[in-house]
Amino acid sequence: MIIVTDLSKHFGNTMAVDGVNLEVRKGGLFGLLGPNGSGKTTMIRMLTGQIRPTAGEISVHGIDVLANPLTVKELTGIVPEQETPPSFLTAEEYLYFVAKIRKLENLEEQCEWWFSYLDFAGQKDVLCKDLSRGTRQKLMLAQAFLHDPELVIIDEPLINLDPLMQRKVKDFLQDYVKRGGTVFISTHILEIAREICTDIGIIYKGKLVFSGRMDDSAIGSRPLEEFFLELVN
Amino acid sequence: MFELFNSMMKEEWRMHSSFFGNRGFALFPVVIVAISMLLSLSMMIFGRIISQADVLLGLHYLLLFMGSMVGGFGLLGREVMNRRFSQASLLAYSSRTLPISERFIFSNFIVKDVIYYFFLYVLPFTAGFVAGAFIIDIHYSFLILLMTLFLSFCTGLSLVFLLSTVYANLGKKALFLIFVVSIVLLVLFQGTGPEKLYVLPPLAMYIAPSVDLLIICLGLVLVPSIISIIFLKVDYPQFQKHYRNRFKGIAARLGFYGYSHFVAKEYLDLSRSEGGVGKIVFSFLVPVALIWLFLPQLLKLVPGLDILVVFAVVVGMMASSMYNWLVEFDMFSSYAFLPLTVPDILRSKLNSYSLLNVIPLAIIIITTVYTGRLFDIVHIVLLFVAVSMYMVSVTVYLTGLNTSISLYNAGTFAGYVLAIGPVVLGMIFLAQLNFHFVIASVILIPVALFVLKRSFVKWGKWEV
Numbered sequence A: 001m002i003i004v005t006d007l008s009k010h011f012g013n014t015m016a017v018d019g020v021n022l023e024v025r026k027g028g029l030f031g032l033l034g035p036n037g038s039g040k041t042t043m044i045r046m047l048t049g050q051i052r053p054t055a056g057e058i059s060v061h062g063i064d065v066l067a068n069p070l071t072v073k074e075l076t077g078i079v080p081e082q083e084t085p086p087s088f089l090t091a092e093e094y095l096y097f098v099a100k101i102r103k104l105e106n107l108e109e110q111c112e113w114w115f116s117y118l119d120f121a122g123q124k125d126v127l128c129k130d131l132s133r134g135t136r137q138k139l140m141l142a143q144a145f146l147h148d149p150e151l152v153i154i155d156e157p158l159i160n161l162d163p164l165m166q167r168k169v170k171d172f173l174q175d176y177v178k179r180g181g182t183v184f185i186s187t188h189i190l191e192i193a194r195e196i197c198t199d200i201g202i203i204y205k206g207k208l209v210f211s212g213r214m215d216d217s218a219i220g221s222r223p224l225e226e227f228f229l230e231l232v233n
Numbered sequence B: 001m002f003e004l005f006n007s008m009m010k011e012e013w014r015m016h017s018s019f020f021g022n023r024g025f026a027l028f029p030v031v032i033v034a035i036s037m038l039l040s041l042s043m044m045i046f047g048r049i050i051s052q053a054d055v056l057l058g059l060h061y062l063l064l065f066m067g068s069m070v071g072g073f074g075l076l077g078r079e080v081m082n083r084r085f086s087q088a089s090l091l092a093y094s095s096r097t098l099p100i101s102e103r104f105i106f107s108n109f110i111v112k113d114v115i116y117y118f119f120l121y122v123l124p125f126t127a128g129f130v131a132g133a134f135i136i137d138i139h140y141s142f143l144i145l146l147m148t149l150f151l152s153f154c155t156g157l158s159l160v161f162l163l164s165t166v167y168a169n170l171g172k173k174a175l176f177l178i179f180v181v182s183i184v185l186l187v188l189f190q191g192t193g194p195e196k197l198y199v200l201p202p203l204a205m206y207i208a209p210s211v212d213l214l215i216i217c218l219g220l221v222l223v224p225s226i227i228s229i230i231f232l233k234v235d236y237p238q239f240q241k242h243y244r245n246r247f248k249g250i251a252a253r254l255g256f257y258g259y260s261h262f263v264a265k266e267y268l269d270l271s272r273s274e275g276g277v278g279k280i281v282f283s284f285l286v287p288v289a290l291i292w293l294f295l296p297q298l299l300k301l302v303p304g305l306d307i308l309v310v311f312a313v314v315v316g317m318m319a320s321s322m323y324n325w326l327v328e329f330d331m332f333s334s335y336a337f338l339p340l341t342v343p344d345i346l347r348s349k350l351n352s353y354s355l356l357n358v359i360p361l362a363i364i365i366i367t368t369v370y371t372g373r374l375f376d377i378v379h380i381v382l383l384f385v386a387v388s389m390y391m392v393s394v395t396v397y398l399t400g401l402n403t404s405i406s407l408y409n410a411g412t413f414a415g416y417v418l419a420i421g422p423v424v425l426g427m428i429f430l431a432q433l434n435f436h437f438v439i440a441s442v443i444l445i446p447v448a449l450f451v452l453k454r455s456f457v458k459w460g461k462w463e464v
Helices: A040-047 A069-075 A091-101 A108-117 A133-145 A163-178 A190-196 A224-232 B002-026 B028-041 B052-076 B078-085 B091-096 B102-135 B142-170 B172-189 B194-199 B201-207 B211-230 B247-253 B260-272 B277-301 B307-319 B321-328 B342-356 B358-370 B374-399 B410-433 B435-460
Strands: A002-011 A014-024 A029-033 A055-060 A076-079 A151-155 A182-187 A199-204 A207-213
Touching: A002 A040, A014 A040, A014 A199, A029 A040, A029 A163, A029 A190, A040 A055, A040 A151, A040 A182, A069 A076, A076 A133, A091 A108, A091 A133, A091 B247, A091 B260, A108 A133, A133 A151, A133 A163, A163 A182, A163 A190, A182 A190, A190 A224, A199 A224, A207 A224, B002 B028, B002 B102, B002 B410, B028 B102, B028 B410, B052 B102, B052 B142, B052 B194, B052 B201, B102 B142, B102 B211, B142 B172, B142 B201, B142 B211, B172 B277, B194 B201, B201 B211, B247 B260, B260 B342, B277 B307, B277 B358, B307 B321, B307 B358, B307 B374, B307 B410, B321 B342, B321 B374, B342 B358, B342 B374, B342 B435, B358 B374, B374 B410, B374 B435, B410 B435
Parallel strands: A014 A207, A029 A182, A029 A199, A076 A151, A151 A182
Antiparallel strands: A002 A014, A002 A055, A199 A207
């Protein structure tokens, strides 16, 4: 589903991503793990065509992201790092706005399902600027799945969510993968990866230091934290 | 508690310099020096038709206007800063987390604005103007001019702060109050000569300095500021307001229009944001009304200019400020993860801009009819449309989606002035030669379209 070859990104003298090679299989729940500032968000922004890499190639859905970023965005659901829905639309209006951009029709039922599932029906008519961070994150998750994409890329999926909602989102993501979807998440919380991911990659100081299945022999039966610390130290 | 003031100064500098680098922002006063120097050097040509008293009048009113613009940004730009930096990250909101009162913060905020913009605008403007005048052997008293221009600037700033306090306390009733005050001003100044304009205390003080006038000037600055601080009202949302889904209906009604969803969004942005319709009244209709009010007086100082031509050009220039309203609530990062490009967003903004231009267009048509010049309507409308299109194309090319802040970059601002100044002055003086030459403004339309095309290419490469 995703193939990354020799991918690098510099910001001035800072090497945010350094020669990454990565393959994400279709139908998996891939977790990109790494400490803060390790290059996870930069990777996601390049995978989704939001920024251009300094070097390397990216293929998503078999499409060259550099040549066709819009097509990749059309086919993929994306939740960015910072939840930034427009301030003066209500949550419900925002979903309709996204639907118009994605040329979707008859969404009433789907929107209501999201409001109900993520438990924010009471805030659907509140302006986005007045929503709590948690509710904004729910809204951003809902917009990413609105067009029923085959691939969803989420930067920190559980950020700002309470434990009840975290459980619901984790269940939804796992169920989504069972139904044939592919999910790529980034997180620095190792428990999340251990619990829901089928595959992981570990990025540290811009370099991919591990990539493989969760049941990879390199990890073995050790706690993921021990394996992670061993790699980044 | 000098630390708060000190930190606010640092915050203001870093906020601006973070957008376009320390050097780009630091050079902004240099550009102001250059512009004001060119302005005073132009007296070599215009000195024959404009007296020194008229020049001083223009300078003091210009600084009054600049002060009100800076204050206006404080009033209307708060939401922009909230959107870009979030409330929690601004010192103006530190009373939430630190044991400091709102009044203390606001007092520091006013003093910071005054000192900051003294060095950014007033000092370089005065220095450039006096230096340019010195070259052509016209001598001004630098220190007195600096003081009176600074007082003019502070008067504009404090009056707008007062307006913002009135607005915060009275809400929509303030709009009615402003409407009444505007009518009173219209009645007071109707049919009077330009001599009434000289009663502006800082200007009167430059012409005939006296302690009494100094006290009046200081009173004009301090009294509105103190009232603003006493009646300060800061609203933190205590409850979530609920709105019915209006987006769906508006977008459906405009379904025939390619960017209907963006137009609907922008309409809701404007109507639901702080100020709402008041924003149009405050920052467009009131200034247009004031210009219409003062233009006949100012044109008496420069004989031979066609009032409708100048009005159409000025309204065309001011109309381009509506583009800024449209982009101020948006950052491209809000769209970067959707199948949209920066040119898509620019096109949507330009579509909404075209629709909003119905307001100034109506004003132009009404004033043309009102002045009994129905036969000139094609010329005047064409001039307005051409200037508005050209202005917005230059604005888009130079600033993209970051208009209000990008113009503080020295290079961008210089480019803006150089692209706009000669063209609009050229149009005005062309009309002075022969009114029918106004038709030449049609050339600006293909130029504007070309500049917009280049803008889409330029901003299409931009990354958030």
